[in-house]
Every structure is written in C-alpha cells, then in structure tokens.
Amino acid sequence: MKLANVGILVPSPDLAVVLRAQISATGLGTVVLDATGCPRSRSDMVVRRFLEARPEMIVVDGHDTAAATEAVRVLHTAMPAAWIIVSTSILDAQVILEMVRGGAREIIPNPATQASLAYALQHYIEEREREHKSDSYLHGKLYSICAGKRGSGATTVAINLVAFLSEIPDSRVALIDLDWPVGDAAAYLNIVPRFTVANALASAVRLDPVLLESYMHKHDRIHVLPGLETFESGQFLTPDPLGQLLEVVAQVYTHAVVDLPPTLSRELVQTVTRVSDTILAVLTPDVPSLRRTERLLRFFAEFETPGKIRLVLNRAKKTDEITEGTIEKTLKHAVSWKISNDYYACAEAINHGKTLLAGSSKYLTRDFREFARQLAGFEPEDKRRGLLNLLPKTSSP
Numbered sequence: 001m002k003l004a005n006v007g008i009l010v011p012s013p014d015l016a017v018v019l020r021a022q023i024s025a026t027g028l029g030t031v032v033l034d035a036t037g038c039p040r041s042r043s044d045m046v047v048r049r050f051l052e053a054r055p056e057m058i059v060v061d062g063h064d065t066a067a068a069t070e071a072v073r074v075l076h077t078a079m080p081a082a083w084i085i086v087s088t089s090i091l092d093a094q095v096i097l098e099m100v101r102g103g104a105r106e107i108i109p110n111p112a113t114q115a116s117l118a119y120a121l122q123h124y125i126e127e128r129e130r131e132h133k134s135d136s137y138l139h140g141k142l143y144s145i146c147a148g149k150r151g152s153g154a155t156t157v158a159i160n161l162v163a164f165l166s167e168i169p170d171s172r173v174a175l176i177d178l179d180w181p182v183g184d185a186a187a188y189l190n191i192v193p194r195f196t197v198a199n200a201l202a203s204a205v206r207l208d209p210v211l212l213e214s215y216m217h218k219h220d221r222i223h224v225l226p227g228l229e230t231f232e233s234g235q236f237l238t239p240d241p242l243g244q245l246l247e248v249v250a251q252v253y254t255h256a257v258v259d260l261p262p263t264l265s266r267e268l269v270q271t272v273t274r275v276s277d278t279i280l281a282v283l284t285p286d287v288p289s290l291r292r293t294e295r296l297l298r299f300f301a302e303f304e305t306p307g308k309i310r311l312v313l314n315r316a317k318k319t320d321e322i323t324e325g326t327i328e329k330t331l332k333h334a335v336s337w338k339i340s341n342d343y344y345a346c347a348e349a350i351n352h353g354k355t356l357l358a359g360s361s362k363y364l365t366r367d368f369r370e371f372a373r374q375l376a377g378f379e380p381e382d383k384r385r386g387l388l389n390l391l392p393k394t395s396s397p
C-alpha cells in the first residue's frame with residue numbers, strides 16, 4: 001500500500017518531532033514537511049513551503065483555536081485537494097463547524113495520539129482508494145421528478161422509486177429533495193435533518209464526494225439529502241450551485257432521484273434538464289392535473305428535451321373515467337409507467353417513516369419494482385418471463 005504523504009503545522013519544533021515519530025509509527029504515512037507558524041495568507045512563506053512539498057494530508061495542531069481555524073482556511077484555499085486534519089481539545093460545535101467550513105476533513109483529539117493519527121490516516125487512504133475507483137466509475141443516472149399540480153404524488157414517487165432502485169445489485173442510491181419552500185422527503189422518512197440541501201448548495205463551489213456524503217442522511221440503503229427547512233433558505237436554489245451539486249451527486253451514486261418543486265425559473269429548468277438523464281412528470285387521472293401537465297410539458301419543451309420527459313400516471317385505477325388512452329391523446333405523449341392507487345398503504349408508509357419496500361400493498365410493490373427496473377435499463381418483467389418460457393424445462397421433475 002502506498003503511504004500517505006503528510007505535512008504538519010505545529011507551534012513548536014519539539015512538537016514536530018513528536019508528531020513525526022507518531023505518524024511514522026502508524027506505518028500509514030510519511031512526513032514530507034514539518035512547519036511552524038500561523039499562515040494568514042496564501043503568500044506566507046509557510047504556505048509556499050506546503051505548496052512545494054505537496055503533502056496529500058496536513059495535520060494542523062489546534063492548540064490555539066483561532067490560529068488553527070485561520071490556518072485551515074488559508075491552507076485549504078491554497079491546496080483544496082489536501083486532506084486537512086485538526087488536532088484540538090475544543091468540543092464547541094460552532095468552532096468545529098467553522099473548521100469544517102474552512103476545509104478541515106477530520107478532527108482528532110489534542111494532544112494527538114498514535115491511535116487517533118492511525119485512524120485518520122486509514123480513513124484518508126480508504127477515501128483515496130474509493131475516489132480512485134470512482135474515477136473509472138460510470139457517471140450515475142439522475143432522474144428528476146416533477147408534477148404540474150401539487151399533491152400529485154411527486155414525493156411519494158421519488159421516495160419509492162429510489163427505494164426500489166436500491167434493490168438493484170451494486171447500486172448506490174440517493175434522494176435529493178429540492179422542493180421549495182420546504183421539502184417533505186425527510187418527514188416522510190422520519191429523518192431529523194442535521195444538514196439540508198441548503199448546506200450543500202451553499203458550499204457547492206468546494207463540494208466533492210466526501211463533503212457531499214457528510215451532508216447525507218442514511219435511511220436503510222438510501223442516502224437522503226433533506227430539503228429546505230426554512231422559507232428564506234430558498235435563496236440558495238440558484239443554477240450554478242445546483243448544477244455543481246447534481247454533478248457531484250452523479251459521481252457518487254449509481255442512481256439519484258431528485259424531487260423538484262412545482263415551480264422553477266427558466267434558468268433552473270435549464271440546469272435540471274441539462275444534468276438529468278430523465279425527467280419524470282407525475283400526474284393523476286383528473287382534469288386539473290391533465291390541464292397543468294399539458295402546460296408543464298409545453299414549458300419543458302422550450303428547453304429542447306425531446307425524449308427526456310416521461311409521464312408517470314399515479315393513483316391509476318381500472319375504473320378511472322379519464323383513461324390512459326385519453327391522457328395520451330390529450331397530451332400527445334405516452335404514459336411510460338402507471339402506479340396503482342392505494343391511499344391506505346401510502347399513508348401507512350408515511351406515518352411509520354418507511355418506504356413501500358416494507359409496505360403491505362402488493363400492487364404498489366409490483367408497480368414500483370417494475371418502474372425502477374425498467375428505468376434502470378432492465379428488461380420488463382413480462383418480457384423476461386416470456387424469454388424464460390422459451391427455455392427447455394429441464395429442471396422440472
């Protein structure tokens with residue numbers, strides 16, 4: 001295994017000797033530079049020494065909290081790819097947050113121990129290997145869900161689509177809640193958000209897979225980026241940060257589902273249509289939904305996305321007065337998937353903070369499983385069965 005090149009920034013040469021010995025004893029890193037001082041700007045001599053030595057990882061002694069926070073900020077700006085670790089005894093969440101915002105990737109106790117350094121080095125090495133693998137990784141698929149009319153089931157479809165996508169072997173799936181002014185996905189999954197999409201958008205310029213994952217919340221196999229929590233945080237929803245966020249999402253996850261708000265500016269729609277592989281417009285079999293979906297399709301058509309928009313007919317019943325045929329004729333657009341109507345199963349899932357994977361509705365399970373499989377490029381189940389039927393039945397007794 002290749003050792004990590006480490007640089008250390010400490011207040012005194014004595015401490016540098018101790019840290020050097022501890023890092024070397026981990027067997028995971030080699031110190032390429034030790035420096036003393038408190039860099040205040042990129043042009044400081046100490047920063048230049050770091051730039052020349054190019055360590056992959058920098059350990060900053062955080063004995064003096066204010067100086068360490070400033071050093072992290074300056075070093076991160078000068079060397080955004082370096083993995084900065086701060087050794088501090090401070091437990092104040094606000095101070096830690098400042099350090100993380102400035103670019104610290106890891107906080108370890110002060111004084112640092114061989115064990116804490118080994119842990120941090122191991123974490124860095126694993127991330128380096130993962131990033132290396134993900135460079136050769138296929139760009140993940142992004143599916144954006146919208147609806148012309150509120151209450152059509154966009155969030156229900158988003159949550160359950162991602163849940164059933166998680167069944168696909170080797171998938172890594174994410175749900176990104178962009179609804180505005182307040183997102184519902186976290187509440188539907190009984191997640192208490194520590195971070196929201198506002199945090200990810202606010203740090204979009206320096207967003208990378210590691211930072212993105214630190215904002216995600218786990219729900220079974222689904223990684224969730226919760227939606228906005230306050231009305232004013234909608235200010236973060238602007239095209240460039242959104243594009244950057246979704247690009248990183250596609251680097252990390254094989255499949256990501258985005259719950260869109262029903263109204264978006266032209267610039268935001270442009271960004272969404274550019275980065276999404278498919279846009280799923282959810283509608284219900286009633287006149288107001290049909291009318292609004294017609295407007296929605298017209299709006300999206302301006303952004304030249306032929307073939308990207310697919311219709312999902314939610315809450316479909318055999319007895320519907322407005323049939324699939326009528327919808328397709330009116331909208332001049334095929335209905336790609338139908339999801340059965342089962343209010344009890346949907347309400348039960350929401351009330352228990354679960355997805356329909358664990359649900360009681362065999363129809364919804366069937367519909368979402370097939371929907372997810374087809375969207376991910378698998379053969380429809382009936383076709384698969386058809387092919388299997390052609391095989392000689394050698395296994396039957």
Ligand SMILES: Nc1ncnc2c1ncn2[C@@H]1O[C@H](COP(=O)(O)OP(=O)(O)OP(=O)(O)O)[C@@H](O)[C@H]1O
Nearest residue numbers: 150151152153154155156315340341342343346347
């Ligand atoms: N297939 C379905 N069968 C029965 N009820 C459903 C179905 N899909 C959604 N619902 C119900 O419809 C209501 C609205 O669903 P949901 O919140 O997913 O819609 P939405 O389009 O995201 O709404 P909003 O526009 O407010 O974000 C919920 O009570 C949900 O349980």
Ligand SMILES: [Mg+2]
Nearest residue numbers: 154155179184
């Ligand atoms: Mg919703």
